[in-house]
Amino acid sequence: MINFNGNITAEENILTQNRAFLYGDGVFETVKIINNKILFLEDHYFRLMASMRVVRMEIPMNFTMEFFEEQILNLVQEKGISASARARITVFRNDGGLYLPKTNEVSYLINASSLENTLYVLNTAQYEVDLYKDFYVSKQLLSSIKTTNKMINVTGNIFAHENGLANCLLINDTKNVIEGLQGNLFMLTGKKLITPPVSEGCLNGIMRKQILALAKKVEGIEVVEEIISPFDLQKADELFLTNVIMGIQPITKYRKKEFTSNLAHLLMQKLNETISGN
Known part of the structure; x- marks a missing residue:
């Protein structure tokens, strides 16, 4: 189960023309969720916006911090893992073109998985x-x-x-x-x-x-x-x-x-x- 452009749906193959797959034409953020709250949300949001600007992606008007938060939390709630989870949002330029894209408009995909612990636990094993x-x-x-x-x-x-x-x-x-x-x-x-x-x-x-x-x-x-x-x-x-x-x-x-x-x-x-x- 993933969130693809706001629709929570079964995972499916979207890679055939996907520019993130073909050219690495994408940026992403990985966040940690504890008790239905995204840690350091503002920092993640502004780094994602800065990353999109660096690679000249068009930022959708509705892509606010609140939208970013809502889309992630909807997915982890749907999957029943909002107590402790990690989620990744990947933003990629829409299909079309070769090295030169046909558009700078973007799509996004969010996937999430559960984590064992809520708070951080120090790993003291040999490293x-x-x-x-x-x-x-x-x-x-x-x-x-x-x-x-x-x-x-x-x-x-x-x-x-x-x-x-x-x-x-x-x-x-x-x-x-x-x-x-x-x-x-x-x-x-x-x-x-x-x-x-x-x-x-x-x-x-x-x-x-x-x-x-x-x-x-x-x-x-x-x-x-x-x-x-x-x-x-x-x-x-x-x-x-x-x-x-x-x-x-x-x-x-x-x-x-x-x-x-x-x-x-x-x-x-x-x-x-x-x-x-x-």
């Missing part, structure tokens, strides 16, 4: 990462938005699986570390918490924004956006990844270096307190 160096991420605006062209992430996940890794860290075209395959990267060295600036080519993450705000309220922690080199990882005390579905994922090992997760635990606690209103 080893390494660099993925087969391909590099360009330092450009397209790298900071969520498009349907995620081939680096796909091949990187295959590499991680083949090498017994939980995840890989991506590097940009100047060989700096920018993010994980499924989330933004944070590095704690001493009392300094560092995450790469968006200008380095990392995703302008929604959870990244929340963690930056929460970390700035932690006494004794300096929070900065700075370049991270592969050499810096070896000197870190903590490494963790963030995204809106998992919240915070501590990295336990990078090559021969092992890490603590004290700050990750503290920030996850503060994140859940913020969500629950405590």
Whole structure:
């Protein structure tokens, strides 16, 4: 069951002429729903609108934040999973044309699935990462938005699986570390918490924004956006990844270096307190 242009219907094949399928001509947002509420709704909405503008899509007049919210919640309610769910809304240019589209008008598709937990739960299992160096991420605006062209992430996940890794860290075209395959990267060295600036080519993450705000309220922690080199990882005390579905994922090992997760635990606690209103 999916929401296709506002109609909740059975899943069906809509790919034959679909430009997101043929050319990666689409953008998307993945959101988390808890107790029938979309977390960080405003941030997701404005990033989606910005992404559509970047790729020159025509934004429908009715595509307001309230419309965006209603369409997602209608689907999760229909599926009976509104207590805890993830939903993805994909916006793609309408059929027609080759590399040059016939229109900039768009359609959208929403799918949703249930999640086990309502609040975020920190995964404390072993989580080893390494660099993925087969391909590099360009330092450009397209790298900071969520498009349907995620081939680096796909091949990187295959590499991680083949090498017994939980995840890989991506590097940009100047060989700096920018993010994980499924989330933004944070590095704690001493009392300094560092995450790469968006200008380095990392995703302008929604959870990244929340963690930056929460970390700035932690006494004794300096929070900065700075370049991270592969050499810096070896000197870190903590490494963790963030995204809106998992919240915070501590990295336990990078090559021969092992890490603590004290700050990750503290920030996850503060994140859940913020969500629950405590």
